[in-house]
Amino acid sequence: MFSAGLFAACGGGGGNSDTASGDTASSGTALTVNATDFKFDPTTLTAKAGEAVTFTIKNDGKVTHNLTIEDLKVDQDVKDGKTASQTVTPKAGSFEYHCNYHPASMKGTLTVS
Numbered sequence: 001m002f003s004a005g006l007f008a009a010c011g012g013g014g015g016n017s018d019t020a021s022g023d024t025a026s027s028g029t030a031l032t033v034n035a036t037d038f039k040f041d042p043t044t045l046t047a048k049a050g051e052a053v054t055f056t057i058k059n060d061g062k063v064t065h066n067l068t069i070e071d072l073k074v075d076q077d078v079k080d081g082k083t084a085s086q087t088v089t090p091k092a093g094s095f096e097y098h099c100n101y102h103p104a105s106m107k108g109t110l111t112v113s
């Protein structure tokens with residue numbers, strides 16, 4: 001007699017395509033402020049209320065400068081030839097910014113809406 005008693009169970013694997021979509025752009029807004037020649041460039045900045053804003057302050061000058069936004073508790077020194085950054089999440093409003101060392105000539109306005 002000849003008997004084959006082996007059954008191979010074959011499990012069929014279904015094609016599972018998982019398309020995960022999710023664009024979480026939580027990086028916020030990046031603003032660059034040049035602090036050179038005793039003035040800011042630009043002197044007006046805009047940002048969105050409730051969103052993170054990262055200020056990158058570039059100092060290509062020969063002395064230390066600073067970015068101060070009193071109402072947002074920003075007070076960031078930037079040595080000559082250096083770059084520094086600060087991140088804040090502002091509410092809506094108009095915020096004056098200036099350099100602590102040269103407030104007469106280095107100033108501008110940040111508008112958040």
Ligand SMILES: [Cu+2]
Nearest residue numbers: 065099101102
């Ligand atoms: Cu300055």
